[in-house]
Amino acid sequence: MTSGSTADLLAKYDRPGPRYTSYPTAVEFNEGFTPERYLEKLDQAAAAKEDPLSVYVHLPFCRERCSFCGCNVIITQKPGVAAAYIEDLEREVALVADRLQGRTRLAQYHWGGGTPTFLSLEEIERVWRAFSDRFTFEPGAEIAIEVDPRVTTHRQAELLKRLGFNRISMGVQDFDTEVQEAVNRYQTFQQTKDLHEHLRGLGVESINFDFIYGLPHQTPESFRKTIRLALELRPDRVAVYSYAFVPWIKAHQNAIRLEDLPAREVKHELFGIAHELFTADGYQQIGMDHFALETDSLARAARDHTLYRNFMGYTTHPARDSVGFGVSAIGDLGGAFAQNTKKLNRYRDALDSGLPPIERGFERSKDDEIRRDVIQSLMCNFFLDVRAIERAHRIDFASYFADSLRELDEGPVSSGFLTRTQDSIEVTSSGKLFVRNICMAFDAYLKRHEGEKQVFSRTV
Ligand SMILES: C[S@@+](CC[C@H](N)C(=O)[O-])C[C@H]1O[C@@H](n2cnc3c(N)ncnc32)[C@H](O)[C@@H]1O
Ligand code: SF4
Secondary structure: OOOOOHHHHHHHHOOEOOOOOOOOOHHHOEOOOOHHHHHHHHHHHHOOOOOOEEEEEEEOEEOOOOOOOOOOOEEOOOOOHHHHHHHHHHHHHHHHHHHHOOOOEEEEEEEEEOOHHHOOHHHHHHHHHHHHOOOEEEEEEEEEEEEOOOOOOHHHHHHHHHHOOOEEEEEEEOOOHHHHHHOOOOOOHHHHHHHHHHHHHHOOOEEEEEEEEOOOOOOHHHHHHHHHHHHHHOOOEEEEEEOOOOOOOOHHHHHOOHHHOOOHHHHHHHHHHHHHHHHOOOEEEEOOOEEEEOOOHHHHHHHOOOOEEEOOEEEOOOOOEEEEEOOOOEEEEOOEEEEEOOOHHHHHHHHHOOOOOEEEEEEOOHHHHHHHHHHHHHHHHOEEEHHHHHHHHOOOHHHHOHHHHHHHHHHHHOOOOEEEOOOEEEEOHHHHHHHHHHHHOOOOOHHHHOOOOOOOOEOO
């Protein structure tokens, strides 16, 4: 049973917390993980020739900055910057692919940014060739790209389809003009509709729209209109992200005035509106912040509790290892996270000296792997098969996690956010929005950061 009013619950649980795109989170990554260590990991990974990989490619450029943006972005209008970057990227691909020695099968391939369609047609083909010359795609591989409808041309869309991209994700954020003005992102409904129709006409298999709730000047009325407009177009999938306001990390977010942000209760209501409208119209909630048409493979995986999540988002195709290319890209190889430098000059310097441009990383312990499985399952499936964790890791769950279970019983269980038995833990529908708080009970690192300066965005 839920105890307390919604306002009380929000006040109690709205606190800084990770989004758990990884466990341990990127905050734990450190420079003890060196480029040389990464080379060893690549050599070991080469042995599993038949195991498919996931590959992420970061294309960081945008022409202008949206003031809400939390991504790793390089703003430039200078001609030639992208071409020089692609040369470096080609060197990185050659270096890494040589070490992988024929481990070339890809189950998942994702171009993110920034704005990948910042690149010209020729540049897109060049990046594509750098990988297609060395890697092959598994049947049914997810080949995905993030595009900005304001800058993506019909010819680019046609090229992407021809190259083989089968999942295209479009940044929308909000259709309301007052909100757009407050975040320096002007994008008409017609621009989004036009690109969506063009992609549909080309037969692109799956189209996603990104929205954000919690942006300045959003109101329940304005957001309802935004979601209704999205429903007119019926993308296959939508992301409805909680706005991560982190001006202490992203100084440009200081352009957003605190007093223009919706209050906590309003922010909560905004997600409720998206949930109500999407689920009433044939979509199913996927994880904390996505919706997919009930017929979509993600929705089926969520129903079967076989959904996974990595740095590229939710997936039904988890590869054990993933490799990141480009500035700031993160990979997950042989039980370790590895992240490239975010700086263009350091990226180039590393490649000039023949080393992978890895700046930091993290080798997971056995305990990390156990907690990671627990958090992954709760974040994706809102469900944990306790016995499966016990079998996979040879532990007695109740004694291993005695402290975590006590913390859950005193907080989220008594707030009605989850039910638990000896065999399973299940997040209730009211608990879904608080799944980050639930996972925090299993996080062994959070306590170490108590009292330190704020690192995470708020959970509501
Ligand atoms: C790389 S961008 C998408 C492609 C393209 N750059 C665009 O904006 O259209 C990835 C997505 O991250 C989300 N995003 C960016 N900053 C965010 C923030 N501070 N909080 C929550 N979501 C954010 C936005 O929804 C955005 O569409
Ligand atoms: S939201 Fe997209 S377009 Fe805007 S600055 Fe960030 S990456 Fe660039």
